[in-house]
Amino acid sequence: MRRLIAVLGIVVAPVLCAAQTPAKFPPDSLVNTRVISHATPVILVIGTMRNFTSYLGVRCQYCHVGVEGQPLDKFDFVSDDKRAKVVARQMMLMLQEINRRLDSLPEGMGAKLQVTCNTCHRGTSRPFPLSTLISDAAASAGADSALRAYRALRERYYGRDAYDFGEGSLNIAAFRLGGLKKFDEALAILKLNEELYPNSSGMYVFRGNINLMKADTTAAEAAFREAIRRDPNNQEAKGRVQAIGKQP
Ligand code: HEC
Ligand code: HEC
Structure with a gap:
């Protein structure tokens, strides 16, 4: 649940924190950058920072x-007091490492992805x-709370790249539970x-498997048969019905 609160707690906001006093912001020079070289033009650093806000959905x-x-100009950009900044610096180092390894891949793989x-x-x-x-x-706060969370996330993020709202996600969540x-x-x-997803056959295979974990063979068989009714070519469901000991 803590993860979810962290996710829902974010205000999704425009990328820019509008600069207001050019005299002090952007600063004239870099003070406490340990990953970014001190020689980097400040304006490029600000560009990187704006990308960070957009990538993470934060300000x-x-x-x-x-x-x-x-x-x-009232912000203290030099300070390392916030945990997120310290984590972000580790992430920057991790990214350099990942991209170094990508650079060392053999030639002939087409355009390199950074x-x-x-x-x-x-x-x-x-x-x-x-x-x-x-x-x-x-698991931690109960089904109602998970359902509310799903709806809230879907409301906020549907159509974005953040979460997969396709059928698979809730099937996987249910299987884990x-x-x-x-x-x-x-x-x-x-x-x-x-x-x-009212017509899904695959979901009934999950329902059947969960009933099997529950040792409720009758409910499991009914679910697998429903999966076959919805999609007569669902081989996995047919196999499960056979495994339960009956012909599909
Ligand atoms: C995800 C975390 C994160 C966000 C969001 C972020 N920054 Fe940063 N910022 C950092 C880190 C980490 C550094 C230090 C980089 C280093 O050590 O090389 C830094 C450094 C800076 C510096 C240089 C400070 C110095 O020591 O001279 C400035 C200026 C700055 N950020 C401005 C901004 C602005 C403006 C925004 C919003 C548009 C922003 N940052 C958003 C993580 C962030
Ligand atoms: C390879 C995947 C990956 C990449 C690339 C990556 N991150 Fe992360 N990042 C993670 C994961 C996973 C977590 C969550 C760790 C946890 O909380 O257990 C995380 C957590 C964070 C956090 C802490 C968030 C919080 O509130 O706890 C910050 C800040 C962050 N990343 C910034 C960045 C920045 C900035 C970059 C680019 C320089 C970056 N990350 C690149 C995977 C990545």
């Missing part, structure tokens, strides 16, 4: 000491997959998925 004060709405913060973050500060957020929320023996929660999550 400057997420990493820097300052207050929302305050002019940027990794950015956005490769992982995609507009969120903590890049957890949706299935993890939802199964964590259900089944593994934790949280069967009621798992089935509640699948019920929401059914509302969203």
